[in-house]
Amino acid sequence: MAQSDVQQKPLSDQEVKLFNKWWAAANYLAVGQIYLLANPLLREPLKLEHTKPRLLGHWGTTPGLSFIYLHLNRIIKKRDKDILYITGPGHGAPGILAACYLEGTYTEYFPDITEDEEGLFKFFKQFSFPGGIPSHAAASTPGSIHEGGELGYSLSHAYGAVFDNPDLICACVIGDGEAETGPLATAWHSNKFLDPKTDGAVLPILHLNGYKIANPTVLARIPKEELTDLLKGYGYNPIYVEGHEYDIMHQKMATALDEAFDQIEAIQKNARVNNDTTRPVWPVIVLRSPKGWTGPKEIDGLKTEDYWRAHQVPFGELSNPEHLKDLELWLKSYKPEELFDENGSVKQELKDLAPTGNKRMSAIPYGNGGLLKRPLRLPDFRKYAVNISSPGKDFNEATKVLGNYLRDVMKMNEATRNFRVLAPDENNSNRLGAVLEVTNRAWNAKTFDYDDHLAVDGRVMEVLSEHTCQGWLEGYLLTGRHGFMSCYEAFIHIVDSMVNQHAKWLKHCKELPWRRPIASLNYLLTSHVWRQDHNGFSHQDPGFIDHIVNKKADVSRVYLPPDANTLLCVADHCLRSWDRINVIVAGKQPQQQWLDMKSAIKHCSQGIGIWEWASNDKGQDPDVVLACAGDVPTLETMAAVKLLRELLPDLKVRVINVVDLMVLQSHDQHPHGMEDFDFDMLFTADKPVIFVYHGYPALIHRLIYKRKNNRNFHVHGFREEGTTTTPFDMAVENNLDRYHIVENVINRVPTIGNQSAYIVQYLRDKLIEHKAYIHEHGEDMPEIRNWTW
Known part of the structure; x- marks a missing residue:
């Protein structure tokens, strides 16, 4: 002293x-x-x-x-x-x-x-x-x-x-x-x-x-x-x-x-x-x-x-x-x-x-960090593409693929030292461990010879405090550098108010001509609500999306890539942006892959699109539109479409996938929002729309409330139901599974008529069969585990 x-x-x-x-x-x-x-x-x-x-x-x-x-x-x-x-x-x-x-x-x-x-x-x-x-x-x-x-x-x-x-x-x-x-x-x-x-x-x-x-x-x-x-x-x-x-x-x-x-x-x-x-x-x-x-x-x-x-x-x-x-x-x-x-x-x-x-x-x-900001050197994200033999046939871990890309972002910017990756003790859990091939975890305390990737000059930042990671990242960005933070989805809420302050700061900066733009605040939220196989209800909360959507439209962005190639497209876009808060939600478990890289680029460039290969309404009006946003919602929607083809082959179904959630808003509310004409062209002006969404259903209704067809939207999402259970049962608990989706289609499409009784009986029997199976075996039925498109 x-x-x-x-x-x-x-x-x-x-x-x-x-x-x-x-x-x-x-x-x-x-x-x-x-x-x-x-x-x-x-x-x-x-x-x-x-x-x-x-x-x-x-x-x-x-x-x-x-x-x-x-x-x-x-x-x-x-x-x-x-x-x-x-x-x-x-x-x-x-x-x-x-x-x-x-x-x-x-x-x-x-x-x-x-x-x-x-x-x-x-x-x-x-x-x-x-x-x-x-x-x-x-x-x-x-x-x-x-x-x-x-x-x-x-x-x-x-x-x-x-x-x-x-x-x-x-x-x-x-x-x-x-x-x-x-x-x-x-x-x-x-x-x-x-x-x-x-x-x-x-x-x-x-x-x-x-x-x-x-x-x-x-x-x-x-x-x-x-x-x-x-x-x-x-x-x-x-x-x-x-x-x-x-x-x-x-x-x-x-x-x-x-x-x-x-x-x-x-x-x-x-x-x-x-x-x-x-x-x-x-x-x-x-x-x-x-x-x-x-x-x-x-x-x-x-x-x-x-x-x-x-x-x-x-x-x-x-x-x-x-x-x-x-x-x-x-x-x-x-x-x-x-x-x-x-x-x-x-x-x-x-x-x-x-x-x-x-x-x-x-x-x-x-x-005034924008004065010092220099663009990141970024590798060609297309080189990390996952090969797709056919939509829904191949499996991969999306965030692990992203980790390879981030590894090379770190490598290409090592000389300038203007990029860091942060996580509250979850970098490897979130499948981003490849970055450790280039740098170590920052650590300047006692070490043992058996410690893993710890070094004083490491550039991966991990401390079990979301607040501290957030504060470090904000200070780093505000002084002219770039960063990427991953976090378990449920616990990113810990920094809600910090993000709120940063969003207000960005808004105020835009009103000051001498404040130069800074790199965007980029989040990857993973280990998300639909895959909490052992953590259970305490780890199930997708509400950070709602928090971000409340911020000013020129600041907030939310992306829900359904597979690895779309995740690569989105991450590259976010790292090139400035003065934004970008939230990417993607699972880390092996999942079906849907789009090859060329298709993924086209899809992400628009933020939304019809999956023609999954639809059967081309050249005529659909009987129903099935829309999805998020990886597990996409999987369950595709499984529901396949069931509908088997059970109701004459039903005309249009399949829409949403990557950029903000396209759902009116263009006068958000710069990414669609014009009414384009929205009606996709979702129709009068047909039932079953929307299967990653988060809380009310948000979708809020985003589309000005649209002509808003009363025909029926949203499946997280209903605050959960436990330690199987992946598919988590969807069942919240009526987001394929069987509930198909039943909702039957309820909303009047032309199905008398065929529905036997189909509904079949769907409810499958749900009973599912519950009995998981309680006996502790895993999902083989037809669920091994399902492909």
Whole structure:
């Protein structure tokens, strides 16, 4: 443990004076954003009409964030470092925005916010104001890759940013409220996956200001020795900066950062010069400062600074004349007349404390990853094609085939090191093990000689935390690289809210011309709902698709390839895309293969199509349309079609397969959606449509609700029924099997007439026979197991 020594004085008296003035300017700008609507420099007495009618924002964490920002600027200038600043307490945005304004970047990105009194007026007004900007460090905040709207992901984002970025240091401020979250607690372990030779470094800064919204925080209240043991147990060397006196705290912080960067430089030199990549003990700074530092000590006789009352807006009732007067005194305590010149511009001596150009944290290219993004080199996916002797005759494992393709993607981009594959402990289970032929799993902890594919410089990332994998991948993409994440379908829900935040970030970025596109967030969901032979009901949930479809149409994509060749087509397309969230759902078990590569390319290019070889309605109207989306739904649909040919040979059946789920929406709702004419041409305007779907049936009805024939759609899907059982019985439990499909056709096609009684009896007998067989033998009947088209 290190304690920054007050006796050390790395800053001269003049530097301390300037630091206090810069910090006062940042705090003034922060308070002004929260409160002021006019009179930005208080050049006339403050009146109620100068303040905002709705006071929104967070003050408590803000002065600490700008304090850290100031001292990191000193390090950048002194040591010529590239530092990306991530703030877990994203609601401290007033301080970050103030820093951006002080170093001129904000005006460069938003020329209307000029560096004068008029610009200050606009800068203040826009904050948390209709037509303005959010109160978090959003995409509109220069240099930000982390909004912090939902707490818990700052540290995993930081590590994701520095993987394969050896020259980057990410200073990650962790709020002590955020430190109570599960994702953050796990993210501390990211240091076991960092290669000091080829990766950058993360400097965590645990900011303990003591309180959340209305409660104390755990890490602020445990004994210092216990906190030290905790951080050491995570593998870090804590350096403490504690106090509240401004001059002394500046000296302490400067000392602590010098010590931390000395340690980082020594670690990296040892790894890069001496080739020693043994996991080091990285520094972490613990900054203990008052909540609402520099703000009002008391309001109405109640403790405010260094207490939870400073968390959001200290003065909430400005119609109270005393509060308005106290706000004016607070603002004037920063002496704005000493910080801004007659025009309202920040004085040059304060501007000079910032680095210049792209060294500014608000202008660093890593904070706008699209500037750094380079296209992946991709192999020709057609070379990995599965040979098809005849539709439905051959078997293969789709995701295993995809693994061979991803192996070569990894190989072709090894020199640029801009592609990683991630999974929460499931890479091989998901049949993507071929990538380990090119690289190992990243691992920088103890190893044994019998361990499998573990190495410090590995580029397959596995940790049993969906949150951490997601955070790593987002940080990696947001700083200009590419990635691919696989996960069991049921447990991708763990990151629902993280995906939600990323989708909103992408939407916001599209509204900012200076934000460049980043590589898409690509998911493979496998070990899916229909093949949980031993895991059972707990592993059965296809609802992530519904979650993604709720996002903006220009962001969300869902693909349900029925076999290996279509999976290859889809994966190649997704890796070439940008600013998307692509969800691919595909099983990992050996299954029937349907389309040769030429057919698969045509099919995936349209996202939907008639399988002519499976249909018998060509040249006339069908009696029924059988549609399917997903690999098991496709299998059961094809089996139902074969049964219908045997039982009702005169019935005209059209078979449609859907790969791109979003084609079902109207074109005015989604860019991939079909025009009404094309939809009606495929599904007809008045015939019954039996749609066999991978997920929850309600989603299909929602997607096609505007279509002319929507009332004739009857959807088979997951009905929240499941158990540990055979693959076919899982379909039976949810009425998604071939027998229930055929019975539904009989119920919906009026022309079948009196033939139906014996057929329905036969179908129900088969279901009884099936149940008896699996209960006796523990596997599906041979006619099910060995079925082919």
